[in-house]
Amino acid sequence: MKVTFILPELDTSGGVRVVAIYAEGLLKRGHEVTVVAARPSPPTLREAARSIIKKRKWPFGKVGDRLHFKNSSVKVIETSHSGPLTDRDVPDADIVLATWWATAPWVYDLSASKGIKGHFFQAYEDWGGDPAQVRIATGLPLHKIVISKWMIDFFKNEFNQPAHWVPNSVDMNQFHAPPRGKQPVPTVGTVYHPMPHKGCVLAIEAFHLAKKEVPVLKFLAMSTYQPVPELPLPDGTEFYHRPPQNQLREIYSKADAWLFASKSEGFGLPIIEAMACRTPVIGTATGAAPELIGAGGGVLIPIDDAPAMAREIVRFAQMSEERWKEFSDAAYRTVLEYTWDHATDRFEETLKKLVALGPMPSEK
DSSP, X not given: OEEEEEEXXXXXXXXXXXXXXXXXXHHHTTOEEEEEEOOOOOOOHHHHHHHHHHSOOOOTTOOOOOGGGXXXXXEEEEOSSOSOOOGGGSOOOSEEEEOSGGGHHHHHTSOGGGOEEEEEOSSOOOOSSOHHHHHHHHTXXXXXXXXXXXXXXXXXXXXXXXXXXOOXXXXXXXXXXXXXXXXXXXXXXXXXXXXXXXXXXXXXXXXXXXHTTOTTOEEEEEESSOOBTTBOOOTTOEEEESOXXXXXXXXHTTOSEEEEOOSSOSSOHHHHHHHHTTOOEEEESOTTHHHHIIXXXXXXXOTTOHHXXXXXXXXXXXXXXXXXHHHHHHHHHHHTTOBHHHHHHHHHHHHHHHHHHOSOTTOO
């Protein structure tokens, strides 16, 4: 097959990382894969002035960040303009996939020669646009590929459209750890993210509450973002900014529990990455957390409930070594069923199925 992924731009997000993994996996299976990304939009005058004055950095001429494709053999095309992308930007293929709500209209407007049209959802992408606009784009007649079971029901109930489930996975060559005990100093970790729906404020608030009962409690965080004044990290945080990929398992392994605090999520990759490193997860019941954490490798809590997360942090900090190892072992056993090799097989099978099905009704 000839497969094309359409990105809004090249960046360092986890969503682009997943696209890069599937693209590379499909390429190794003998398919012709192209990733087409729009050039980032130029900054506004206010953004440009702020960059020059505060950062002493020239903001124009920015190109996308190819971090996730750095060592890849996948063909990556970054256009000379920002979106929308049109026929002249996209090669002919058997199937072409939108990867964010804003790219769905681009794909919908492509000619039939660009391939059967689909949308790869890694969340209900209700950010970055007017809610009505997002809903229209989400409901376009494109074949849906989703990463969590709840999204199958969502598309059936909200749009009367079928969705094809391909769960995300974890690279066990990258994320792994030998059996171990608890940390010498009780430690919890999280992924720092300034977007409100990621719930980082919840994780930080829960840490402060827990620290009142466990004064020696330690906090660690990693992120592709630098901390912002509106969302400060606790004093003494062990912070990793854009750590190299081969350091991630070491960071996950430094925690007694990993905090997954999202308010909404398509899947939640940090859950299985932490569990692969034998770190139990205290997580909100969103994305794939009920399926993953429910297997015994951690504890589910209600969304936006800092006291509940704090209670679990204290429980894990004060837990016996033997009981903690039971959670740790259960976490590792769970992710053995979620490898990227298996996921790419399922993704490939789904793409073949969609090509065989042909265009959705009303698709151009």
